[in-house]
Amino acid sequence: xxxxxxxxxxxxxxxxxxxxxxxxxxxxxxxxxxxxxxxxxxxxxxxxxxxxxxxxxxxxxxxxxxxxxxxxxxxxxxxxxxxxxxxxxxxxxxxxxxxxxxxxxxxxxxxxxxxxxxxxxxxxxxxxxxxxxxxxxxxxxxxxxxxxxxxxxxxxxxxxxxxxxxxxxxxxxxxxxxxxxxxxxxxxxxxxxxxxxxxxxxxxxxxxxxxxxxxxxxxxxxxxxxxxxxxxxxxxxxxxxxxxxxxxxxxxxxxxxxxxxx
Amino acid sequence: xxxxxxxxxxxxxxxxxxxxxxxxxxxxxxxxxxxxxxxxxxxxxxxxxxxxxxxxxxxxxxxxxxxxxxxxxxxxxxxxxxxxxxxxxxxxxxxxxxxxxxxxxxxxxxxxxxxxxxxxxxxxxxxxxxxxxxxxxxxxxxxxxxxxxxxxxxxxxxxxxxxxxxxxxxxxxxxxxxxxxxxxxxxxxxxxx
Numbered sequence: 001x002x003x004x005x006x007x008x009x010x011x012x013x014x015x016x017x018x019x020x021x022x023x024x025x026x027x028x029x030x031x032x033x034x035x036x037x038x039x040x041x042x043x044x045x046x047x048x049x050x051x052x053x054x055x056x057x058x059x060x061x062x063x064x065x066x067x068x069x070x071x072x073x074x075x076x077x078x079x080x081x082x083x084x085x086x087x088x089x090x091x092x093x094x095x096x097x098x099x100x101x102x103x104x105x106x107x108x109x110x111x112x113x114x115x116x117x118x119x120x121x122x123x124x125x126x127x128x129x130x131x132x133x134x135x136x137x138x139x140x141x142x143x144x145x146x147x148x149x150x151x152x153x154x155x156x157x158x159x160x161x162x163x164x165x166x167x168x169x170x171x172x173x174x175x176x177x178x179x180x181x182x183x184x185x186x187x188x189x190x191x192x193x194x195x196x197x198x199x200x201x202x203x204x205x206x207x208x209x210x211x212x213x214x215x216x217x218x219x220x221x222x223x224x225x226x227x228x229x230x231x232x233x234x235x236x237x238x239x240x241x242x243x244x245x246x247x248x249x250x251x252x253x254x255x256x257x258x259x260x261x262x
Numbered sequence: 263x264x265x266x267x268x269x270x271x272x273x274x275x276x277x278x279x280x281x282x283x284x285x286x287x288x289x290x291x292x293x294x295x296x297x298x299x300x301x302x303x304x305x306x307x308x309x310x311x312x313x314x315x316x317x318x319x320x321x322x323x324x325x326x327x328x329x330x331x332x333x334x335x336x337x338x339x340x341x342x343x344x345x346x347x348x349x350x351x352x353x354x355x356x357x358x359x360x361x362x363x364x365x366x367x368x369x370x371x372x373x374x375x376x377x378x379x380x381x382x383x384x385x386x387x388x389x390x391x392x393x394x395x396x397x398x399x400x401x402x403x404x405x406x407x408x409x410x411x412x413x414x415x416x417x418x419x420x421x422x423x424x425x426x427x428x429x430x431x432x433x434x435x436x437x438x439x440x441x442x443x444x445x446x447x448x449x450x451x452x453x454x455x
Binding site for chain 2: 016017018020021022024025026028101135138139140142143148151152153154
């Protein structure tokens with residue numbers, strides 16, 4: 001099955017926030033009032049019932065100020081830190097088309113995925129004690145519809161499709177931007193998590209932090225160790241202990257005490 | 263019936279069976295997809311009521327139109343067949359479901375008397391009677407048949423009319439008829455304010 005992806009051309013975003021509302025509407029999320037932060041951003045941060053945020057990153061330029069709009073949501077990594085950290089089988093699944101989805105029937109609400117995520121995306125709901133995030137509308141994509149945010153985008157800033165194709169499109173768009181005088185323009189597809197299924201075209205790819213994106217995201221060492229070598233070591237210790245006990249019993253027999261009859 | 267199973271083969275098969283039973287390879291089976299909420303809906307094509315661009319929308323309604331079933335709007339999204347918006351919608355348009363289903367939607371007449379601080383609910387009859395009385399009084403006081411130079415104008419300048427951006431074509435037609443009938447000149451639309 002083809003890997004699907006979402007391409008976000010941040011240079012075309014006008015900050016209308018239609019994608020935010022499309023996400024809320026499709027997923028039947030109730031809107032909660034936020035706090036006014038002195039910016040045009042809807043909310044200061046993502047929430048358990050708010051999975052898609054347009055960040056209005058302000059950057060001072062020679063002529064004044066410019067906005068670096070960034071759509072902030074789950075990146076659907078090829079090697080998802082949340083999935084690695086998750087101890088509940090089936091709670092986080094990576095579909096064959098690359099979408100990383102949460103299955104809340106299996107979620108135990110431990111919140112390890114929050115630790116494992118290099119992009120700080122999953123959010124724990126205080127009411128249900130389960131973790132929520134963008135599902136790339138796995139219900140819509142399963143029947144051939146594009147995700148809600150992508151369908152509504154009025155400026156064609158968001159596109160959805162086969163990952164290889166979109167990666168080519170992103171590269172050509174970045175090239176076009178460089179030819180237009182944005183020398184630092186490039187594609188954001190961090191390799192620290194095996195590449196992401198959410199691709200960005202950034203005006204300044206040398207400095208993704210200005211867009212509110214981590215420069216070189218990796219799965220936290222604690223999670224990588226715990227779910228990697230330490231897991232096998234722990235399993236080996238457990239199985240070795242049981243086997244050792246068994247063979248000890250076979251070889252030496254049960255423990256005997258002084259005065260005990262054989 | 264005895265089958266030839268070597269000792270080695272039995273151990274290997276047993277280990278594989280145990281691995282499956284202990285949940286080492288259940289991921290494909292658990293990768294269930296969410297249910298599509300518009301898979302059994304009636305699709306109604308309409309036009310977004312907000313601004314003058316006139317984007318087309320598809321209204322997804324749950325309920326099979328049976329006599330005892332009250333239909334419920336579950337989703338509204340852009341109509342891809344419209345040459346105006348080609349499936350896209352702005353934040354106002356994409357939140358149209360709220361416009362239909364919100365529990366904060368005003369369904370009764372609220373009246374705040376002159377000088378009063380609070381709104382109170384009144385009946386439609388009372389509201390119509392009061393509106394008619396106020397318009398009649400104002401028209402009697404301010405109707406101008408001719409201007410300063412004696413030309414016939416039949417105008418009413420002390421009553422203003424504000425149209426709503428969510429009104430349908432039919433309501434707007436009637437509003438215009440009403441306005442021309444009374445001679446009202448000040449006229450504004452909420453989507454421009």
